[in-house]
Amino acid sequence: MTQSSIQLNTTPPYSGADAVDDTNKALQTIATDFAGTTDPAGLDGCGPYCTWADTANGLLKRRNAADTAWVVEGELFQYKANRNGDGTQNFNVASLNGGQLAGFRNKIINGNPVINQRGVSGTVTLAAGEYGHDRWKAGSGGCTYTFNTVENITTITISSGTLMQIIEGVNLMSGQHVLSWQGTAQGRVDSGSYGNSGEVLGTAVGGTNQAVEFSTGTLSLVQYESGTVPTLFEFRGFFEETLCFRYSELVNGYAISTLGEVSIVEFKAKKRGTPSYSGLVLSSGSGAVFSAVPNTSVATASNPQGCYGIIQSAVNSVQAYFRLFIDAEL
Template structure:
């Protein structure tokens, strides 16, 4: 080894140049961790730097693992052990480390003993997913849902179904435009006061009460039915779920408790009927997927608007506005009633006879002239006479007996 001079930095001595070349070779290629420079100071070799980085990384990993173990412990989990064959899994708080991730046994799989191959169907990932993992294509499958589907699968279903998972409308019976009370007695296939629900072929008798959010019906005899419009049904397997003791009528005199997975059949032109027998019933859900999920609560105005696609009414209360018309002769006026929502088809329109209030006057019944999905053109006559060209304001009578008009386009 060349002996350097003690000249200050920077040295121009050829001897120091040779010495530095030898030390550079030692710093880059030596397996030693340190070397001494020309001025007697200890320096890390490349191997020494690598060793220092490894040491720091090991310390950081240890700190991270300690913090993770602390979090796991606070969550009730035991510190993870390295996965190996023959580990007895007896509680859901045990954890194992496999491929850098931490897993806990699924409660439904307990108890079991680990095999030589890691079985992902028996474990759930509880620590180890990073933001980078989630950014990868298809990474939503790393996250499970209560139904057992991946998050991506759930997103796909939401997108495919317009964000409306439950195909049942008014599944909690909260919408009741006619607001009837007491025991409800319906004839065969007759619609009742709770929107979208009608009696089965044998009629239905039921009572109901509200808990403030949901309405629970108790079917005493017969059946209640909702028919789901064909355009709401996409090609997929479905799950039907509900709360209460009522049983789903599955055909041929058989019935089922909640949840029920029907064999998929393409809906006919009349849709798919969901029919329930005697017992309590609420929170009815018909959704795509292999298992039930929590009841989908839509905002009341949205649920009401969905119901009004099939049935709506107007002039429900004393002095309620009905329409503005124009008299074209002394004996006839025409006006238009706009439906609150475009209806499924041009509806059946009915109106109460007489007893309409017009500034104290009474006019005749509304007679439909032209009906579309969006509204109805009506005519009516006065008890006395009109002045042609005048506007005519029609309101409800002082003592109404139900709504002035109904429009129905149910299935």
């Protein structure tokens, strides 16, 4: 990259070596559109309609016809993504669709539904509002689906009803968003019309919950992101399970009691709200009575979203292993 005069010297003496050197500089300057940080308007040969790659500001400029000012024609290395969000060259951008370029573009949690803490299997039949895979629940008419996983991609096949996810408002900022997925199912945002992947738009209001819902067909790699152009699906790996823990989790524990002793089980993540629970005693000694209560009943704890008090009422030295499913879903 160089900025040199592109008009060769015509005043003698002018050696052959100097001519070759000046010619090379001129050709490089022409080939790179006077690329550099300094305004080249004062260089010989830079006149009306000359182009300048202004590297200081990342802009491509052209000299006006009167040779008095530069006119911005666009950004250097300007790039337009196609519908699939892939490209043919490397490029640097400050943002994508007006939002962050890297992680957490996708507002859907478990969009590749590999997280299955409830352990559903086979043909999954859900009543209205009942959850199957983490964060996914049946619509108002219930839902029946099967699923299979190939090379770490889980595909759900909805045979009846609809499957939906409620996006918590704390994860949304106001503005237009686009819904995309792979498969034959059609999708919609809130109560809008069903459509094909990449064609379904929704307007989010920051702090307000929003629903995405899918009709019969196949479904995988669901993404809801800021902007109007869908990008490649965002894989978050094992961290996806951590995001699910805000809404539900399985916890295991052990208690040995001397008549009503309390055992505390801390959650892996603070819950969205005060959760409900379902419990199962895996094994216990004679006389054990198992129950679970929010930790507000425990004098040493103060946050019902952070842990539960596990009460084991029994005779001395009775022990129990237990498992709880903690549910704070929307």
